[in-house]
Amino acid sequence: MPVEITMPQLSDTMTDGTLVKWLKKEGEAVKAGDEIAEVETDKATMPYEAPEAGILAHLAIQAGAKVPVGALIAVIASKNEDAAAVKKQFAAGGGAAGAKPQAAPAPAAPVKPAPAPTAAAPSKPAAPASAPAPSPKPASTGNYNFDIIVIGGGPAGYAAAIRAAQLNQRVLCIEKENLGGTCLNWGCIPTKALLEDGAFIRHLKNGAADHGVIVGDVKIDFAKIIGRSRTIAGKLAKGIGSLFHKYKVKHELGMGQLVAAHKVKVTSADKTTKEYTAEHILIAVGAKPTELPFAKFDYKTIVTSREAMTLPVQPKKMAIIGAGAIGCEFADFYNAIGTEVTIVEMLPHLLPNEDEDVSILLKRLFERRGIKSFTKTKTDKIEKTASGVKLTLSGENPGEIEADVVLVAVGVVANTEGLGAAESKLELDRGRVKVDPEYHTNLENVWAIGDCIAMHWPAEMGMAGYRHPDLAHVAHHEAVHVVEHIVGMHTHGIDYKNIPCTYTHPQVASLGSTEKKLREQGREIRIGKFPFSASGRALAAGEPDGFVKLIFDAKYGELLGAHMIGENVTEMLAELVLAKKLEATEAEIIDAMHPHPTMSEAIMESAGVADGRAIHL
Numbered sequence: 001m002p003v004e005i006t007m008p009q010l011s012d013t014m015t016d017g018t019l020v021k022w023l024k025k026e027g028e029a030v031k032a033g034d035e036i037a038e039v040e041t042d043k044a045t046m047p048y049e050a051p052e053a054g055i056l057a058h059l060a061i062q063a064g065a066k067v068p069v070g071a072l073i074a075v076i077a078s079k080n081e082d083a084a085a086v087k088k089q090f091a092a093g094g095g096a097a098g099a100k101p102q103a104a105p106a107p108a109a110p111v112k113p114a115p116a117p118t119a120a121a122p123s124k125p126a127a128p129a130s131a132p133a134p135s136p137k138p139a140s141t142g143n144y145n146f147d148i149i150v151i152g153g154g155p156a157g158y159a160a161a162i163r164a165a166q167l168n169q170r171v172l173c174i175e176k177e178n179l180g181g182t183c184l185n186w187g188c189i190p191t192k193a194l195l196e197d198g199a200f201i202r203h204l205k206n207g208a209a210d211h212g213v214i215v216g217d218v219k220i221d222f223a224k225i226i227g228r229s230r231t232i233a234g235k236l237a238k239g240i241g242s243l244f245h246k247y248k249v250k251h252e253l254g255m256g257q258l259v260a261a262h263k264v265k266v267t268s269a270d271k272t273t274k275e276y277t278a279e280h281i282l283i284a285v286g287a288k289p290t291e292l293p294f295a296k297f298d299y300k301t302i303v304t305s306r307e308a309m310t311l312p313v314q315p316k317k318m319a320i321i322g323a324g325a326i327g328c329e330f331a332d333f334y335n336a337i338g339t340e341v342t343i344v345e346m347l348p349h350l351l352p353n354e355d356e357d358v359s360i361l362l363k364r365l366f367e368r369r370g371i372k373s374f375t376k377t378k379t380d381k382i383e384k385t386a387s388g389v390k391l392t393l394s395g396e397n398p399g400e401i402e403a404d405v406v407l408v409a410v411g412v413v414a415n416t417e418g419l420g421a422a423e424s425k426l427e428l429d430r431g432r433v434k435v436d437p438e439y440h441t442n443l444e445n446v447w448a449i450g451d452c453i454a455m456h457w458p459a460e461m462g463m464a465g466y467r468h469p470d471l472a473h474v475a476h477h478e479a480v481h482v483v484e485h486i487v488g489m490h491t492h493g494i495d496y497k498n499i500p501c502t503y504t505h506p507q508v509a510s511l512g513s514t515e516k517k518l519r520e521q522g523r524e525i526r527i528g529k530f531p532f533s534a535s536g537r538a539l540a541a542g543e544p545d546g547f548v549k550l551i552f553d554a555k556y557g558e559l560l561g562a563h564m565i566g567e568n569v570t571e572m573l574a575e576l577v578l579a580k581k582l583e584a585t586e587a588e589i590i591d592a593m594h595p596h597p598t599m600s601e602a603i604m605e606s607a608g609v610a611d612g613r614a615i616h617l
């Protein structure tokens with residue numbers, strides 16, 4: 001089916017745009033993502049990328065023409081179509097019956113168009129007024145207990161269940177533990193509670209005198225710190241139960257198992273079983289910490305993040321294997337409360353996925369606070385000792401270290417054990433549920449989202465080298481996306497190249513590509529970096545460490561990456577997420593008046609540095 005490409009609407013105010021020049025000729029073969037034209041909008045001149053591969057069969061307008069938003073500008077014929085016939089058909093002004101509209105309205109970020117759902121979902125009354133109504137669906141083909149059964153009640157599962165119920169689907173959510181999943185019970189939220197306490201204690205211990213506060217001996221009530229974190233987690237998990245009640249999501253406490261497409265078995269703690277059927281089944285079973293092959297978890301001295309956030313006694317010495325976000329967060333917290341912490345990381349940097357400038361500064365700041373970090377160092381052996389554990393290391397820091405407890409934070413494996421994958425013939429990829437970019441598994445109407453998936457992007461999407469990011473906000477967006485897709489709504493695409501991620505004190509926040517990656521790709525870039533030591537607000541807060549680093553496309557000024565380290569940068573990132581989504585340019589970020597004095601002025605100034613217009617540097 002030919003793909004019609006129309007003038008995109010890039011802002012609420014844009015009504016027309018100019019096709020500045022064609023970058024490909026009529027009749028030329030294009031790959032998805034190839035720049036085919038330059039389009040001038042009310043914001044900037046932007047490259048327009050082909051949403052799909054094929055032959056550029058028909059250029060409907062000349063270079064220089066200004067056309068309204070939505071007007072046809074080109075047509076791509078798919079590989080097995082006759083490009084000449086497609087051109088003839090469109091040149092005659094008729095268009096094609098059933099031609100596919102273009103995939104993405106925005107030219108710079110091609111998103112695969114959502115294929116039609118593979119089977120009918122039951123027609124339902126209209127959605128709440130605030131949500132776009134689902135498009136009409138053919139009547140259900142089966143007589144099922146539910147429209148959607150969700151297995152797993154974490155950020156992927158509970159968000160999917162709630163969104164589906166909002167869209168008038170009959171939903172069952174099966175969860176074997178507390179609602180809220182890892183994020184609310186054992187991840188994002190309880191760790192942030194601990195980190196806040198750690199920051200508070202660090203301020204009292206080290207910073208109070210600078211602020212004219214004389215504090216005596218700071219004593220720590222470890223049990224109370226752990227207790228506060230658990231209370232917050234419990235409260236939030238209960239909140240999901242209330243939301244289920246509000247939206248009439250049915251909830252089963254038990255282990256969900258896929259029997260076949262459309263059929264699920266639930267086994268409760270007392271071993272009683274029930275079977276349910278549904279038009280669609282959504283797998284959202286999440287993941288659990290990876291175990292080292294040579295050191296099984298004993299959950300007392302060799303522990304996962306779960307035990308690390310509920311230890312009965314504060315360890316004097318802690319070793320942490322893995323310097324990703326989880327390892328660094330625990331290092332930060334335990335250091336703040338006075339535990340001697342050593343991080344061991346095989347890769348050259350802490351937070352190895354972050355921009356190198358950020359990782360290098362974090363290591364320096366951690367070391368200044370007394371956190372030892374051994375990078376390019378491998379843990380070969382963990383032995384139990386009378387007082388805890390002994391680690392044998394090789395690489396850049398060979399030798400042995402002893403600790404009361406070692407936290408292993410080297411990644412996660414999907415919770416697919418006991419899910420019934422073999423019995424139901426659900427295809428897995430190294431233990432994860434294999435899905436396409438619309439979260440469809442190999443089974444009819446069985447979908448999967450969140451930490452448990454292995455995403456297989458088709459080659460033309462240019463995602464080689466990317467892997468699925470296991471983060472709560474990703475799980476949440478996938479949930480909304482897949483449910484809206486199932487009910488036939490137009491979905492918002494997820495751009496996996498621009499996933500924001502955050503964490504630690506000083507906090508780290510980023511989105512998009514790192515400088516290293518962009519240079520490896522040969523992109524021409526402009527970088528602006530603004531240190532918080534030049535920010536009045538940061539100095540007033542006593543937080544001069546860190547910087548904002550923004551990376552722009554040298555030609556078009558498009559924001560390609562944002563990398564920040566410093567106080568509260570996780571909150572600042574939202575501005576840049578929106579800027580990226582709205583394709584704001586460097587000039588627009590500079591021209592947007594930022595309130596003074598705020599840390600966020602560093603974003604404006606950083607764009608100014610890239611553009612040679614910074615005032616305070």
Ligand SMILES: Cc1cc2nc3c(=O)[nH]c(=O)nc-3n(C[C@H](O)[C@H](O)[C@H](O)COP(=O)(O)OP(=O)(O)OC[C@H]3O[C@@H](n4cnc5c(N)ncnc54)[C@H](O)[C@@H]3O)c2cc1C
Pocket residue numbers: 151152153154155156157174175176177178179180181182183184186187188189191254255256257284285286287305326415418419449450451452470471472473474475503
């Ligand atoms: C220490 C830590 C800190 C983190 N901090 C952050 C952070 O700050 N920000 C962030 O974005 N992400 C963070 N994460 C990651 C985040 O928690 C996950 O990405 C997120 O929870 C994934 O959501 P999910 O729904 O896919 O999986 P989960 O949250 O793991 O939920 C899956 C649920 O499915 C249930 N389940 C599994 N199998 C079955 C079955 N067969 N039947 C029934 N139920 C089943 C599980 O009990 C679980 O409740 C952190 C993770 C950890 C461990």
